[in-house]
Amino acid sequence: MSPSLAPPTETGTDDLRRTYETNVFGVVAVTNSFLPLLRRSPHPRIVNASSGTGSLTWSTNPNPQFASGRGGAAAYRSSKAALNAxxxxxxxTLAEEGFKVNALAPGLRATDLNPRAASAGGDPAEAAAGAVRLALLPDDGPTGAFFSWDGTPVPW
Known part of the structure; x- marks a missing residue:
C-alpha cells in the first residue's frame, strides 16, 4: 500500500516525518518567518491550506464524509488535524494584534497531489477563490475558524 494511503498500523515514522515536515513544520517555519512583515500590515491575515480529512468531527461522525478511508492516509490526515490545532x-496568540488566522479545506481538486486528485475534476480556481476570500476578511471577520472552499464552516 502506498505510504500516503496507509492506515496508522502500516505507516512508518519516516512517512509521518516527511508528511509533517511539509504540512506542519513547513507551515510553522513560513508563518514565523513572515510574522515581522505581517505585523506591519494594517490587516494581517494567515490562511492555512488544510483538508476536510483533518476534521476530527467528520472523521468520527457515524456517517462521516471521510470515514470511508477506514483509518487510511494516517500521515496526511493527522498532519492536517495538527495544522488545524x-x-x-x-x-x-495573534488576536490582540488584529490578525485573522483561519484554515481552508479546498476540497478535492484536479491537481498532482495523487491519482485520485488528478482525476477529481474540481477546479483549483474555486479553492483559490476561497483562500483569497479569507485573506481579504474585514477586521470584524472570523479568526480561528475552519472553512470549506465555498465559505461553509467546517467542524474541527
Missing part, C-alpha cells in the same frame, strides 16, 4: 493556537 496550530491554526487555532496562532489565532489565539
Amino acid at each position: 496550530l491554526t487555532v493556537l496562532y489565532a489565539q
Whole structure:
C-alpha cells in the first residue's frame, strides 16, 4: 500500500516525518518567518491550506464524509488535524494584534497531489477563490475558524 494511503498500523515514522515536515513544520517555519512583515500590515491575515480529512468531527461522525478511508492516509490526515490545532493556537496568540488566522479545506481538486486528485475534476480556481476570500476578511471577520472552499464552516 502506498505510504500516503496507509492506515496508522502500516505507516512508518519516516512517512509521518516527511508528511509533517511539509504540512506542519513547513507551515510553522513560513508563518514565523513572515510574522515581522505581517505585523506591519494594517490587516494581517494567515490562511492555512488544510483538508476536510483533518476534521476530527467528520472523521468520527457515524456517517462521516471521510470515514470511508477506514483509518487510511494516517500521515496526511493527522498532519492536517495538527495544522488545524496550530491554526487555532496562532489565532489565539495573534488576536490582540488584529490578525485573522483561519484554515481552508479546498476540497478535492484536479491537481498532482495523487491519482485520485488528478482525476477529481474540481477546479483549483474555486479553492483559490476561497483562500483569497479569507485573506481579504474585514477586521470584524472570523479568526480561528475552519472553512470549506465555498465559505461553509467546517467542524474541527
